[in-house]
Amino acid sequence: MGEKVVEARGVSHAYVRKRPTLKDVSLDVAPGELVAIVGENGSGKTTLARHLNALIPLQEGELRVVGIDVRDAANVWELRRLCGMVFQNPENQFVSSVVGEDVAFGPKNFGAGEKDARLAASSALAAVGLEGLERRDVHALSGGQQQRVALAGVLASGPQVIVLDEATSMIDPRGRDELVRTVLAARSERGAAIIWITHDMELAARADRVVVMREGEVVAQGAPEDVLTDEDLLSSAGLEPPLVVRTWRVLQAAGAVLGPAPVTVEGLVSALCA
Amino acid sequence: MRVTLDGVTLAYEGAPGEKVRALDAVSLAVEGGVTGVMGQTGSGKSTLLEVMAGVLAPDAGRVLVDGRDASGGAGARLLAASVGLVLQLPERQFFESTVEREVGFGLLARGISTREVRRRSERALALMGLSLDELGGRSPFSLSGGQQRRVAIASVLALRPSLLLLDEPTAGLDPRARRACLEAIRAAAQEGATVVVASHDANALAAVCDCVVALEDGRVTLDGTTRELLGNAALMREHGLEGACAARAASALRRAGVAVSGAPLTAEELAAAIVAGRSS
Amino acid sequence: MRAPVGYVWADSPLHRMGVPAKLLGLLACVALVVWASAPLELLTVALVVALLVAASRVGWRAACRAAWGLRWFLAMVLAFNALLFSAADPLFSLGPLHLTAAGVAQGLRVVVRTLLVVVLGTLLTCTTRPQELVDGVRRLLRPLGRLGVPVEAAALAVGVTVQFVPTLLRESRQLMRAQALRCGDVASRGIVRRAASYVRLLVPMFVSALRRADELSLAMEARGYRLDGGAASVRGGEEE
Numbered sequence: 001m002g003e004k005v006v007e008a009r010g011v012s013h014a015y016v017r018k019r020p021t022l023k024d025v026s027l028d029v030a031p032g033e034l035v036a037i038v039g040e041n042g043s044g045k046t047t048l049a050r051h052l053n054a055l056i057p058l059q060e061g062e063l064r065v066v067g068i069d070v071r072d073a074a075n076v077w078e079l080r081r082l083c084g085m086v087f088q089n090p091e092n093q094f095v096s097s098v099v100g101e102d103v104a105f106g107p108k109n110f111g112a113g114e115k116d117a118r119l120a121a122s123s124a125l126a127a128v129g130l131e132g133l134e135r136r137d138v139h140a141l142s143g144g145q146q147q148r149v150a151l152a153g154v155l156a157s158g159p160q161v162i163v164l165d166e167a168t169s170m171i172d173p174r175g176r177d178e179l180v181r182t183v184l185a186a187r188s189e190r191g192a193a194i195i196w197i198t199h200d201m202e203l204a205a206r207a208d209r210v211v212v213m214r215e216g217e218v219v220a221q222g223a224p225e226d227v228l229t230d231e232d233l234l235s236s237a238g239l240e241p242p243l244v245v246r247t248w249r250v251l252q253a254a255g256a257v258l259g260p261a262p263v264t265v266e267g268l269v270s271a272l273c274a
Numbered sequence: 275m276r277v278t279l280d281g282v283t284l285a286y287e288g289a290p291g292e293k294v295r296a297l298d299a300v301s302l303a304v305e306g307g308v309t310g311v312m313g314q315t316g317s318g319k320s321t322l323l324e325v326m327a328g329v330l331a332p333d334a335g336r337v338l339v340d341g342r343d344a345s346g347g348a349g350a351r352l353l354a355a356s357v358g359l360v361l362q363l364p365e366r367q368f369f370e371s372t373v374e375r376e377v378g379f380g381l382l383a384r385g386i387s388t389r390e391v392r393r394r395s396e397r398a399l400a401l402m403g404l405s406l407d408e409l410g411g412r413s414p415f416s417l418s419g420g421q422q423r424r425v426a427i428a429s430v431l432a433l434r435p436s437l438l439l440l441d442e443p444t445a446g447l448d449p450r451a452r453r454a455c456l457e458a459i460r461a462a463a464q465e466g467a468t469v470v471v472a473s474h475d476a477n478a479l480a481a482v483c484d485c486v487v488a489l490e491d492g493r494v495t496l497d498g499t500t501r502e503l504l505g506n507a508a509l510m511r512e513h514g515l516e517g518a519c520a521a522r523a524a525s526a527l528r529r530a531g532v533a534v535s536g537a538p539l540t541a542e543e544l545a546a547a548i549v550a551g552r553s554s
Numbered sequence: 555m556r557a558p559v560g561y562v563w564a565d566s567p568l569h570r571m572g573v574p575a576k577l578l579g580l581l582a583c584v585a586l587v588v589w590a591s592a593p594l595e596l597l598t599v600a601l602v603v604a605l606l607v608a609a610s611r612v613g614w615r616a617a618c619r620a621a622w623g624l625r626w627f628l629a630m631v632l633a634f635n636a637l638l639f640s641a642a643d644p645l646f647s648l649g650p651l652h653l654t655a656a657g658v659a660q661g662l663r664v665v666v667r668t669l670l671v672v673v674l675g676t677l678l679t680c681t682t683r684p685q686e687l688v689d690g691v692r693r694l695l696r697p698l699g700r701l702g703v704p705v706e707a708a709a710l711a712v713g714v715t716v717q718f719v720p721t722l723l724r725e726s727r728q729l730m731r732a733q734a735l736r737c738g739d740v741a742s743r744g745i746v747r748r749a750a751s752y753v754r755l756l757v758p759m760f761v762s763a764l765r766r767a768d769e770l771s772l773a774m775e776a777r778g779y780r781l782d783g784g785a786a787s788v789r790g791g792e793e794e
């Protein structure tokens with residue numbers, strides 16, 4: 001399948017009487033790809049994410065998600081079924097306080113019968129490691145578990161693209177690690193593309209591709225090894241490189257190491273062991 | 275200001291008629307500097323801050339402020355007059371129409387002259403990297419997320435609390451706002467305030483704290499200097515927590531057989547530890 | 555683990571009662587409260603409510619907690635009515651304020667009615683789990699579905715509202731404590747200060763409720779929710 005799951009060409013957007021939040025954004029995402037989008041608050045990341053789900057009307061440019069034009073009103077629900085979103089605040093995305101019912105909400109909306117929706121919910125909960133919690137109260141779960149319930153709600157509809165909008169910023173490190181692990185598993189098992197919007201550079205370092213946004217524009221995109229080691233680029237976007245890169249720079253300056261900077265701890269370990 | 279918690283226990287109503295202990299016989303003392311409070315969601319961090327602020331009364335145990343009992347009388351008045359509490363997502367407390375009024379609110383309520391209020395607001399905003407002249411007339415609701423957080427923290431800093439308590443001050447902030455926030459926390463401590471920061475963010479705590487306590491199910495399980503705890507990734511992992519990023523990298527390197535000395539907290543320290551490990 | 559806020563674990567006729575019947579009963583009681591206006595009538599209704607509280611086995615404390623939380627508001631209502639209701643036969647006058655017997659009576663009537671309705675509402679939440687409530691609304695409205703009433707949408711709305719209540723309550727309590735600290739007057743009492751603090755609370759609570767509603771509607775839309783079966787309604791969207 002050579003088709004892209006996201007194809008954005010010259011997408012621009014401005015809220016009423018405000019400066020543009022997106023300026024001429026072009027972006028391709030391949031099936032199964034893990035793309036991290038980084039940038040300061042207000043750089044347009046969230047606006048871009050909402051376009052992918054047709055939650056905001058497209059003003060200018062072309063955008064196809066899973067082959068569906070976001071302007072194609074007749075297919076907007078199919079688009080939303082195939083491209084799911086997990087939001088920042090776990091508390092504000094549940095429609096039912098009962099886990100199983102909440103997870104079944106999506107499939108039901110997309111036309112599944114009561115029984116099929118429940119089956120889809122159960123298998124999605126199993127996929128996020130929460131099997132058997134159908135009857136539990138979502139508010140009794142930890143933040144990390146709540147985000148996995150939200151992820152299950154997305155998985156239950158069988159998406160090809162999953163967008164996570166700062167989904168780890170309000171949960172503790174253990175919950176974050178659980179969520180990251182679950183998302184990566186969903187990607188390798190189901191081949192879904194992941195678009196991860198985050199401030200966490202250590203997380204971005206694990207992506208296939210990093211997209212840097214500044215004031216509504218995509219200012220750079222490429223492999224983490226290229227983008228996250230470019231200090232000037234990152235600082236112009238209000239960001240800073242991962243700790244591993246900063247450590248490498250200090251070592252380089254001291255003449256202790258040679259070669260390109262690694263971006264992950266695993267990369268640092270293998271660079272120093274070599 | 276010295277705050278001492280002595281066997282503080284606090285419970286709330288839980289499932290079938292039982293009580294859940296949010297804090298269980300917590301004893302600790304803070305005086306000057308920055309103390310970090312770590313722990314998973316639900317471990318009692320926020321409750322601990324509210325007890326220290328005197329807004330939640332413990333079921334058992336005592337809170338002492340400069341040696342005086344804070345549960346009533348002079349101790350309680352002293353605490354109320356000198357504590358500043360920054361809740362999680364403090365920007366959600368905004369109610370005034372302009373940034374100037376929002377930051378000055380607490381000061382005006384204390385009957386401080388308008389001129390002094392303006393001077394202090396200006397200084398508090400400057401500490402957070404913002405300018406009163408630039409933002410003073412704007413609605414706090416119209417600012418960006420990072421600016422809102424900084425205005426909210428400035429509104430507490432303006433009170434010049436001698437005990438400053440912050441709950442997850444950096445959550446959701448981008449790197450620039452996060453840096454401003456951490457610098458302001460340090461600055462407040464340097465001006466003599468006793469600061470307590472509860473956070474999940476090990477790197478933020480490593481950057482500002484002198485010492486750290488860890489809570490687990492309402493009990494203090496670790497209590498030590500920042501380096502002893504956040505610099506020791508293995509120890510933190512044992513307690514289900516996370517060490518500073520540099521310490522985690524050091525621990526991964528050691529597991530792979532690379533000699534790394536000490537307990538690094540920053541990139542510079544990690545690099546120095548790697549160099550030192552090689553030469554030894 | 556957090557309990558559903560307000561629910562009191564107990565076994566009583568009210569806990570076991572079917573939710574549709576309970577909801578209808580509540581409506582009937584509220585109607586009684588509205589109908590009653592003479593002191594004797596109000597007293598009778600109060601007696602009925604008291605009997606219900608006793609039968610529910612949730613305890614007087616739990617049943618009156620919400621009403622107690624409104625004490626300052628109710629005191630203000632009473633004062634406004636007593637002083638502003640009428641200018642005829644004042645017992646005492648000060649500028650535009652006239653304390654009248656009719657005003658006091660009117661104020662008391664409003665306060666007692668409010669208290670009774672609040673206690674009835676508390677009884678419902680004390681004896682019904684949120685999810686039972688949602689199912690109850692769905693079952694109660696089902697016959698109306700044939701008349702074109704959007705039953706699912708109504709049940710969903712009730713469900714979403716009840717699940718936000720605990721969060722909003724927790725938020726409001728925390729806000730109140732933090733705001734009091736900012737004024738440096740945790741211990742201060744007095745009606746004027748209380749009134750001012752409610753205003754300082756209302757703005758953030760309102761903003762927060764709107765933000766939650768907005769985020770939730772976005773999440774629901776992203777998960778394919780549509781009120782009608784057809785036309786695409788794409789939201790206007792808003793600032794990140």
